[in-house]
Amino acid sequence: MVYLTRRMRFNAAHKLWVREWSEEQNLATFGKCANKNWHGHNYDLHVTVKGEPDPTTGFVMDAKKLRDIIQAEVIDDLDHSNLNLDVDWLPKDLQPTTENVVIHIWRRLADKVNDGKLHCVKLYETENIYAEYLGE
Amino acid sequence: MVYLTRRMRFNAAHKLWVREWSEEQNLATFGKCANKNWHGHNYDLHVTVKGEPDPTTGFVMDAKKLRDIIQAEVIDDLDHSNLNLDVDWLPKDLQPTTENVVIHIWRRLADKVNDGKLHCVKLYETENIYAEYLGE
Amino acid sequence: MVYLTRRMRFNAAHKLWVREWSEEQNLATFGKCANKNWHGHNYDLHVTVKGEPDPTTGFVMDAKKLRDIIQAEVIDDLDHSNLNLDVDWLPKDLQPTTENVVIHIWRRLADKVNDGKLHCVKLYETENIYAEYLGE
Amino acid sequence: MVYLTRRMRFNAAHKLWVREWSEEQNLATFGKCANKNWHGHNYDLHVTVKGEPDPTTGFVMDAKKLRDIIQAEVIDDLDHSNLNLDVDWLPKDLQPTTENVVIHIWRRLADKVNDGKLHCVKLYETENIYAEYLGE
Amino acid sequence: MVYLTRRMRFNAAHKLWVREWSEEQNLATFGKCANKNWHGHNYDLHVTVKGEPDPTTGFVMDAKKLRDIIQAEVIDDLDHSNLNLDVDWLPKDLQPTTENVVIHIWRRLADKVNDGKLHCVKLYETENIYAEYLGE
Amino acid sequence: MVYLTRRMRFNAAHKLWVREWSEEQNLATFGKCANKNWHGHNYDLHVTVKGEPDPTTGFVMDAKKLRDIIQAEVIDDLDHSNLNLDVDWLPKDLQPTTENVVIHIWRRLADKVNDGKLHCVKLYETENIYAEYLGE
DSSP states (O other), X not given: OEEEEEEEEEEEEEOOOXXXXXXXXXXXXXXXXXXXXXXXXXXXXXXXXXXOOOTTTOOXXXXXXXXXXXXXXXXXXXXXXXXXXXOTTSOTTSOOOHHHHHHHHHHHHXXXXXXXXXXXXXXXXXXXXXXXXXXX | OEEEEEEEEEEEEEOOOOTTSOHHHHHHHHGGGGOTTOEEEEEEEEEEEEEOOOTTTOOSSOHHHHHHHHIIIIIHHHTTEETTTSOTTSOXXXXXXXXXXXXXXXXXXXXXXXXXXXXXXEXXXXXXXXXXXXXX | OEEEEEEEEEEEEEOOOOTTSXXXXXXXXXXXXXXXXXXXXXXXXXXXXXXXXXXXXXXXXXXXXXXXXXIIIIIHHHTTEEXXXXXXXXXXXXXXXXXXXXXXXXXXXXXXXXXXXXXXXXXXXXXXXXXXXXXX | OEEEEEEXXXXXXXXXXXXXXXXHHHHHHXXXXXXXXXXXXEEEEEEEEEEOOOTTTOOSSOHHHHHHHHIIXXXXXXXXXXXXXXXXXXXXXXXXXXXXXXXHHHHHHHTTOOSSEXXXXXXXXXXXXXXXXXXX | OEEEEEEEEEEEEEOOOOTTSOHHHHHHHHGGGGOTTOEEEEEEEEEEEEEOOOTTTOOSSOHHHHHHHHXXXXXXXXXXXXXXXXXXXXXXXXXXXXXXXXXXXXXXXXXXXXXSEEEEEEEEEETTEEEEEOOO | OXXXXXXXXXXXXXXXXXXXXXXXXXXXXXXXXXXXXXXXXXXXXXXXXXXOOOTTTOOSSOHHHHHHXXXXXXXXXXXXXXXXXXXXXXXXXXXXXXXXXXXXXXXXXXXXXXXXXXXXEEEEEETTEEEEEOOO
């Protein structure tokens, strides 16, 4: 079993805000992340699949094909988007934390990646904060 | 003459949009950067001062003091902000490209940095695009 | 279950030296790391917690709170310290290898991190050497 | 149980090509990676061993010794080599994908690393593609 | 005057070899870089243009347009190529050192970059070796 | 004229301390950098030479030879050293700031680098602080 990872990037805006809460409570909880005019990040996405290398091609999965799937299913929607407003497959009431976004990227990719088996989705919000989801 | 650089970071939202242009013309010029709902970046800022090291302290400028000036004059305003809407010293009609933002960070810092002499401001928008301004 | 990681940094001096051994034996075992006048590193620390994202905030654990705990419990003591001499919770007879320091950072954090559950502590001594501890 | 990793680098040429296939089929499958005149990469190798730190030295394994083993068994053969032609322990009919190379580096190291126990071999082909093998 | 840089990447094979010299002399001069079966690198290219930001768009030069020019004029030819054999605009008798390749990338781009003025081409062969050319 | 840079690394301990000052004044000026038990860094050194590529070898200067000179003249002395105590060519009364160390590395290398001409020495103390010296 070999694990193969493809890294891709997207840039997006978001804010953390609970609609049912007062501005005061939002600022107390989320600090500057609750800025009503949004802020943004260069997100760095690592998608890992697992499997045995094909005896002829040596591929667990063609990395170009994996890239194309991630591009079509995830990056095309997320890049230069507003994570709170623009992405159909991110529920409108979902808090777009790195933790929540990584789960929804997993769900988006899980049944599209059928040459290998999706093993892990890792998402860096900054160089200092990242989240990983293994589907469990 | 030694050049001393301090690197700091901020996260912000922005969009590129010319008010006098149609949506069509904006999208043709700026592509996804014109998304009306904003997008954002992890900006990476390098501020360089020049001077001779003080014979006693060995400092061109105290890097902690340089950090505090950049934090107070630049980062406090830019971090978790919307560059089009939130920053007093970025003119409202200014296109917040990396090129324009780096010029205004220079102007903001030039007369605050008086232990050394401001030499260069460099700003990374992503790991692939950055702008430098030397005040000339 | 999502894994959330916060990265922080500290700079410290140390040396590797067994008091019961001759200088010869120390140098034979530890090489330049046994320099009696110390050497040092920029340490890079990754602390990972695991849990389910809170349905309202989207947080496994508030990353700012995680940062504050690591700062108060670990970084305040380790940054600009001598790992052999200055840190109360590193036993005086402990060899301050990356392997040993990472275990003691785990012990320091394990019961302070009570919103999530501590999953992994990873410590880079240089870009080429790092150690991980999962509490087992 | 602590996991200790040593990172090393090598530069090599390779191509992906199935001898039994037509040029057409090779190009359709491998794209530019099938260039008959080769291309190459700066490979980045992470070797992880696991064990308990020695109570005296604090080492899971002496990182210098681990480096010397990786250098002698792997890097000396792979650095500035052609992965299809030059390396005795890479079978001539093996497709030198990252997935296949990482398995053979594991096999090369597994019984040489006897102070700790080999846990993982991770190989970056580029900053965007990497493979990991845990011996299972 | 603002300096705007776009970073791109390519992977290529090469060898250093003087046809008029014996194998002995080649190995004595170029070491492992003279391996007759080639080796390769992940090259990292930084192209810098200079100019004043356009008062409407805020662009010294549209970074997307700069990227497209570099892709068409440089990357399409160099990526997954053999620098000694495959590239029309690298003379066949040219030693493909980083120093020489960076000069020829400059010549390739100088009159194509007409929105700004080409200022510098920087090429990393590895993370430890890079060359810069400013056209003088 | 092409600029060729070789990057190398060393790990060292140091402290900032003026002997003529009280502990109070030292702590007020240097903060945690004045810890009497030392602290340390992973230093990252970039040495740039300039010249025209040799028409036969394509070298401004053989990068392996440049590496060997930097190793012998600089790294052998600085690596795993105490910058205040251990290095003959760093004056005992010199404040080992990045600014001062970079000047002395320049002086150490200037007349040893005679294939090219020394152009710049750049030294990172951390990823956030670096100094450059061009000999003027």
